[in-house]
Amino acid sequence: MHIVISNSSELPIYAQIKEQVKEQILSGELTENEALPSLRHLAKDLKISVLTTTRAYNELEGEGFITSRQGKGFFVMSSSSNLIREQLIKEVEENLNNAISAAQRVSMSDKELINLLQLLLEVDHE
Structure with missing residues (x-):
């Protein structure tokens, strides 16, 4: 998964993450049942707060794009979603x-x- 954060974007950082993950899911770049980076790992890679990555993932889950599995992390939803x-x-x-x-x-x-x-x-x- 490749995420680029722009300081000049009008979108908040969590929304930039959310939109880029959503785009990668819809394009097929991220595939069904593929594991996403952990909240901490993504936050560390992007040099941002874990709260920011949590918000992005929670919104993606709320919109039906990803699902969380207890103790295993977040995964791309089935394309039949x-x-x-x-x-x-x-x-x-x-x-x-x-x-x-x-x-x-x-x-x-x-x-x-x-x-x-x-x-x-x-x-x-x-």
Whole structure:
């Protein structure tokens, strides 16, 4: 897990950690059931307070991105987690909307766009 803290960011440090971990989970960089660094280890690496890392992890857990296991630490939730699934669906929607806008700029018909999507799906599953 790679976290970069910026002193010039408008976000508080705990929020920077939270957003970067969330982004790494949604991108697949952090995988299902992967252990996260301990609160103390992360705090030491980032040279910040354990309270700050605790707040970031607690908020991630509250939002359904990670889970704590008694005596074992924090782990990435399963990709079947409702919240993670919902975030990924939102990303798909945004990308499809971008594709629709690009298709309209080149005057593609709906049928041409649907055919292209079907072709890409077939190629991806071969």
